[in-house]
Amino acid sequence: MADTAAATPQLLRRVSAGSVLEFMRSSSDVTVTAVMEATGLTRATAIAVCEDLKERGWIRELENQRAFGGYQKGRPARRFELNERAGYVLGMDVGVSKATVVVSDLRGDVLGKSSLPFPDAEISAEERVSVIDRAALMALDSAGASPDSVLAVAAGIAAPVDRNGDVLVTQHFWGLFDVGLKSALRERHGWTVLLENDANLAALGDRWRGAAAGVEDVVVILASERLGAGMLDGGRLLHGSRGGAGELAFLEQVQGVGDTFGIASLARVWAAQALAGKARTSLRAHLQHGGAEAEHVFAAAAEGDAVALKILDRLADRMARVIGAVATMLNPELVVIGGAVANSAGVLLEPIAGKLKEFTATPPRVAVSPLGDSIVTVGAVRAGLDYVERNSLDLELAGAVS
Amino acid sequence: MADTAAATPQLLRRVSAGSVLEFMRSSSDVTVTAVMEATGLTRATAIAVCEDLKERGWIRELENQRAFGGYQKGRPARRFELNERAGYVLGMDVGVSKATVVVSDLRGDVLGKSSLPFPDAEISAEERVSVIDRAALMALDSAGASPDSVLAVAAGIAAPVDRNGDVLVTQHFWGLFDVGLKSALRERHGWTVLLENDANLAALGDRWRGAAAGVEDVVVILASERLGAGMLDGGRLLHGSRGGAGELAFLEQVQGVGDTFGIASLARVWAAQALAGKARTSLRAHLQHGGAEAEHVFAAAAEGDAVALKILDRLADRMARVIGAVATMLNPELVVIGGAVANSAGVLLEPIAGKLKEFTATPPRVAVSPLGDSIVTVGAVRAGLDYVERNSLDLELAGAVS
DNA sequence: CTATATTTATTTTGACTCTAAATTTAGTTG
DNA sequence: CAACTAAATTTAGAGTCAAAATAAATATAG
Incomplete structure (x- = not known):
């Protein structure tokens, strides 16, 4: 109509x-x-x-x-x-263990930022909201912006969100994110909150200020701890009927990989397995600097450690399979690997590209995002700005610094 | 902008x-x-x-x-x-061996129809265009409509088409469809021609007047001879960067099926294989009525023939794998099996639904389209009407019957 | 058959928006 | 200071709509 x-x-x-x-x-x-x-x-x-x-x-x-x-x-x-300070947009990355909030002006420049951990995984929804709220107020404070000048809030969560911004909890794990953020922040501050899947925001973010700048058909894979894809076709986000578009985990089960881990998680697991065995590897030395982190594996591989190289090869194979399946179905021009691990994942690009031809007839370009672990907040800011730009003439400005 | x-x-x-x-x-x-x-x-x-x-x-x-x-x-x-006869829309289904054209009024009622075979596969592009043109004029004639009252032409072809309506020939086979239809029909009659992939039109058609009526997130699999999917997310067609979205063939290679055949083709092939062996099967009798057609296999299965039932089971397994992969990635509410084979494919629905849980965590509803082999022309009419409805106020009416 | 009620059609008035053209303003240049 | 130039303002005119008043066409009641 x-x-x-x-x-x-x-x-x-x-x-x-x-x-x-x-x-x-x-x-x-x-x-x-x-x-x-x-x-x-x-x-x-x-x-x-x-x-x-x-x-x-x-x-x-x-x-x-x-x-x-x-x-x-x-x-x-x-x-x-x-007047880029006519109002502000909050971009949130709500993860399992912490919440990050950035404050942006109307040109998308970040003016303030704050990140707070959740004390532990078992806290109630109210407590989670309260941590998020505190992070938001701290970020606003550091930006010199008042809460009533916030024009929109966009928050990325690691659960399916449909295109109306509703969270559909069909797995226990996702309950972590079903905390009533929308209504809570509306009640406390009168803010308009846009909820979105974190990988979807990553896609918006990377297309705005990342490797996919200006690309219309792109898939961004948030690949650090878990795997999730944000998919843009003709510049539009795909959601599916219950927000489940881009949940790649099960796809891998089909292909025999059988878990839902991202690159960093897998690197850790495989490194631990190798160390449990008798493999001669310089990984041992690397890992004494702290817990088994993905970056240690990448560092060891850079030195030529055979075990670490083997792990990288397996990672590349896995990513090539996932990317191949996505590329066959959606035919994107570009697939971007994003998230904290993207900084190290550059070495995977060449092996992935090499294997990709086995898995798809239409291999896309593959790149890593330069946005690192801020990819979700950048995308959240973009989503908030999109909302403000669409609705400018219906929004009342108040309390903004002119 | x-x-x-x-x-x-x-x-x-x-x-x-x-x-x-x-x-x-x-x-x-x-x-x-x-x-x-x-x-x-x-x-x-x-x-x-x-x-x-x-x-x-x-x-x-x-x-x-x-x-x-x-x-x-x-x-x-x-x-x-x-005034539903203010002008007309042509919907075309351009296949490998024939072209079908229907004439529709502005309410989408079909007033005329014509189908002409291509004399053989080796004819030139000009000859193909000429056959299509003749079919169009015959259809117009049977509808009592004059060529200059055509407001839009939409044509479905079995090759990738990008969202600008350009054909990108990256496989030899697709060259069959790169016949310059757009410019030819514009020159001959001044018609505006919209090109689109046939499975994409099938999706539009089935959502308009088929099993997916009113569903926003739906995948329609054109499954008779070859496999191709038309995918709608939020009611919008997905195209991918070079029109390759929904080309499922290679996806199956990944999953070890290794060919690009649709249901009818596979039924034929597997039936022929069974007959070449010594299997005791009533298929033999069925097939004496004519060439090995898919419907014979379905008929034999309906009588309880073990070989035919086995074939149906394999078909269901294959379709469940394909649908599972699509559902995991796109999370549609509904997947529709369409094309000529849809009439018989109803018996596959239950087995497919049963197997689907193995292949996806978000199993969609599965249905067969009631539109049969007119699914593409119905979708083409819808695409043409969409164009006319978007551009009504810029179009000049001429020569229409009032 | 006439008066009244009811719904639709038409006309009038006024407000808002835009374009186009003429006029004024505020600077620089020589 | 006059001449020049681009921007700003004013004025006139047209397209569009809403709101209100008026007119028209029909059914129904008496």
Whole structure:
């Protein structure tokens, strides 16, 4: 159905204001003449719209009317600019053991950040929410932003979320994330909370500021501890009927791998197995520096340790199988490996690419994300900004620093 | 970017006309009062818009002002109705050995149909186009519609097509379909041709008038001769970067099945293998009625023939594996088996559902399409109508029967 | 048959938005 | 200071819609 709202004359101004605001977001230090060219409006209208938007706080007028340096003829133009601090967006990465919150302005620049651990896995939903809330307030504080200037909150969780943002708990483990965050934060602060699967946000994040910049058809595999994929087709996130799109775990069972571990987890497990045996390996030395971490395996492999190299080979094989299956079904242009392990996983790219032809007729490019373990918060910010940009003209600004 | 068109006052009328027309499409015999209620416009505007649309040919005014039978008080209302013959849509199913064309009015009712075989597989692209064109003109003739009243043509082909409607020939076989249909039909008749993968159209068709009516997340597997899937997530078709989304063939190689055959093909092959051996089977009798066709195998199975039952079991296993892989990755609510074989494939549903739990944690409902071998043309009509409905107000009507 | 009730259609008025063209303003240049 | 130039403002005109008042067409009651 079409928009239920009837086409009243005021709709025109909304449309005009929308395209002016959109243009402002993609540029800075803009004259009315530039607005006219970008939007096709006449000068009179362009000025009226700019004054509207300025009035409502979305843009500001610059003082120095004449552009810096370059001399120009004629009457100096008024100059406008997006008020990137008209409001803020919170991006959250809610994991099993900790919650991370970043504060972003309307251009997507991160102004504050805070990360708090959950005291232990058994705490109640209320306690989890309370930790998340505290992290949010700390992050806002460090950004110099007040809670009532938050325009949207986007949170990534490691459970299926459908396209309405509802969590569907069909596995016990996922109950960890079914904590009523939406209603809790709405009640406490009046915030609009968008829930989304963490891998889906990772996909948005990497397409925004990662390896997939500008790619329309891309799959981002969050591959550190568990495996989950965020899939974009034509730039749109796939959700499936109950948010279960991209839950790759079971796919691997089909292919005989039989577990749901990500790269870092598997590296740890396999390293431990090797050490339990009698293998001669420099891993032992590496692991004395602390617990068995994935990075130790990668370090040992870099030194040529045979056991570590074997583990890397198995990891590459596993990833190639997963990527091959995804590529056959969805034909993405690019598959990105993301998450904390992405920093070390670069060495896997070549072996993966080599094996990929065995598993798909349409091998995609494979890359690792440069966003590291902030990939989910970056994506959360993007999701929040998307919401704000779609709804700007319906949102009231309050308490923002102009 | 936003629409490049500036927001002129005329835009309002376009929006209003769009929602009135949309309402007209979903109802018949409509009064202005009904339009007002559906669109939120006032009476004056609603009347003006209706008169616009009538003028331009999209709707007609009914003569009998008072509704039949039911007595009503007050001044009789003017009554309007979609002019379903304002123009026509062609839906094409271009296969390996024949081309089928149906003519549909703007309500999606099929008014004419024609099917022509390609003389042999080796004919040139020009000759293929010429056969398709002849089928189109015959279908139009049988519908009493003239070629210049065609508003859109949608054609399904058994090759990958990207979301711009471009064919990407990366396998020799697909060259059969790279015949320049778009430009040829545009040149000959001025038609707008939308190309799409046949399984994708099947998905649109089955969601429109098949087993998936109203389902947002559905996968339709065209399963007769070859396997191909049309996948809808949130009601949107998936294409992948080069149109390769849903090409399931290779997926099966991964899982050790090793060929690209559909249900009917496999039934034939396995039946032939069984007959080559010494198996005691009533299939022999069935097959004397003609070539080894899939339906014979289903018929023999219905009589309890052990060999035929074995074949059905293998088919169900194969389909369960394929559906399981798709379901794990995309989490559809429903998977539909479509194509000519769908008529017989109903008996496979139960065994497939039974095996499905082995292959996915999120088993979807499984159904067969009631559309049989017209599933692709139905979907093509839907695709054409979608185009017309999106672009109504930019299309000129000409030569239509009012 | 007339008066009234009821529903629809039309007309009028006013508000909002946009474009286009003419005019004014605020600077630079010489 | 005058000439020039680009931006801003003003004015006139047109398209669109809502709201309210008026007119038209029919059914029903008496």
